Amino acid sequence: MVTARGAKAAPRKGIRVREVDEPPYEIDEGQLRRYDQNNLIFRRAGHDPDFVGYGIGFDREGLKRIREGRPGYTRVDYALSEASWTVHDVWVDSFSWDRLPRPHGPSLMGDQWHRNRFEVEDPSEMAERVKRAAMFYGADLVGIAELDERWLYRNMRYTLEPVDLPEEMRYAVVMAVEMDETGIATSPGCPASAATGLGYSRMAFVASTLAEFIRNLGYSAVPAGNDVGLSVPLAIDAGLGELGRHGMLITPEYGPRVRLCKVYTDLPLGVDRPVEFGVGEFCKGCRLCAEACPVEAISRERDPGWEPSCGSSNPGALKWYVDGEKCYAYWLDNGTDCSNCVSVCPFNTGPPEASPEEFWGG
Numbered sequence: 001m002v003t004a005r006g007a008k009a010a011p012r013k014g015i016r017v018r019e020v021d022e023p024p025y026e027i028d029e030g031q032l033r034r035y036d037q038n039n040l041i042f043r044r045a046g047h048d049p050d051f052v053g054y055g056i057g058f059d060r061e062g063l064k065r066i067r068e069g070r071p072g073y074t075r076v077d078y079a080l081s082e083a084s085w086t087v088h089d090v091w092v093d094s095f096s097w098d099r100l101p102r103p104h105g106p107s108l109m110g111d112q113w114h115r116n117r118f119e120v121e122d123p124s125e126m127a128e129r130v131k132r133a134a135m136f137y138g139a140d141l142v143g144i145a146e147l148d149e150r151w152l153y154r155n156m157r158y159t160l161e162p163v164d165l166p167e168e169m170r171y172a173v174v175m176a177v178e179m180d181e182t183g184i185a186t187s188p189g190c191p192a193s194a195a196t197g198l199g200y201s202r203m204a205f206v207a208s209t210l211a212e213f214i215r216n217l218g219y220s221a222v223p224a225g226n227d228v229g230l231s232v233p234l235a236i237d238a239g240l241g242e243l244g245r246h247g248m249l250i251t252p253e254y255g256p257r258v259r260l261c262k263v264y265t266d267l268p269l270g271v272d273r274p275v276e277f278g279v280g281e282f283c284k285g286c287r288l289c290a291e292a293c294p295v296e297a298i299s300r301e302r303d304p305g306w307e308p309s310c311g312s313s314n315p316g317a318l319k320w321y322v323d324g325e326k327c328y329a330y331w332l333d334n335g336t337d338c339s340n341c342v343s344v345c346p347f348n349t350g351p352p353e354a355s356p357e358e359f360w361g362g
């Protein structure tokens with residue numbers, strides 16, 4: 001099924017989705033800057049001696065846990081988790097900014113037909129085709145936004161070179177892929193990490209194939225997972241959902257149990273409107289994610305604020321700032337990552353809890 005919203009599933013029962021003119025977030029222009037990826041927690045772990053996670057690797061805790069053989073942390077669980085990242089981590093070309101070379105020469109269709117530009121007469125109709133293609137390649141939700149440059153990073157994640165998207169790249173096709181519901185419900189065990197890793201691999205697959213589809217129409221496409229720009233505000237602009245207390249996008253269809261990727265393009269496209277379904281108000285009265293967090297990395301304040309929580313925060317938005325230092329330190333202690341805040345969120349349409357045995361039982 002593909003719904004009018006560009007979704008493979010219907011919104012969770014009881015959720016009423018309303019299109020709005022302005023995205024449901026508040027920004028302080030005086031504070032907001034394009035984010036410097038050198039402040040990312042994963043980068044700071046390598047270069048910032050003040051960061052508590054500095055110098056600690058996953059290996060130490062992982063090995064210890066495998067020896068202990070705890071359910072959800074066995075050698076088999078780790079094997080599942082590590083392998084789930086394969087497409088994302090190994091196929092580095094998936095996020096190439098250029099058309100991908102065919103290592104064995106042109107396909108049977110030759111390599112001339114895609115060199116001219118396809119003439120787009122109706123951007124709204126083109127947008128529908130792009131959404132259908134994205135779903136065909138594996139996206140579970142798709143929305144399109146006019147690109148707001150504030151959401152582009154200042155620099156690229158690995159090279160730290162400036163992010164310099166050509167001006168004509170005015171659109172962002174934002175896609176969500178659902179993460180396995182039973183896997184996520186085993187958090188903080190390895191099957192949850194495997195669900196996350198598989199989400200990343202599916203992001204790489206979907207973003208790269210959609211980018212090639214657009215290039216085959218003679219336009220430019222820049223696919224991105226977490227790099228190039230902030231996925232959550234882009235997804236909000238594209239009408240995929242709202243921001244939750246736990247700092248993640250909450251979608252009407254899957255809650256926060258999704259991963260996000262995007263393709264920036266100059267292909268003329270009709271855009272979507274942002275949506276509201278009451279997340280901001282609901283979160284004020286619900287602290288389930290904060291209570292499920294083993295290290296109190298999520299604010300318990302009733303109202304969102306402007307105060308950053310740690311050196312990896314991105315100030316300038318009214319929200320509940322999640323302490324990425326505490327969160328990452330817990331991942332290191334846990335010997336793998338964590339999705340407690342995803343699984344317990346009442347907007348998650350999967351079960352809040354499952355045992356590793358239930359996961360492996362199928």
Ligand code: SF4
Pocket residue numbers: 289292293294295296297298322326327328330331338339340341342
């Ligand atoms: S991922 Fe785990 S440690 Fe991090 S904020 Fe969520 S619940 Fe807390």
Ligand code: SF4
Pocket residue numbers: 244245246282283284286287288289290344345346347
């Ligand atoms: S668990 Fe509750 S407070 Fe946290 S994001 Fe979900 S709805 Fe909001």
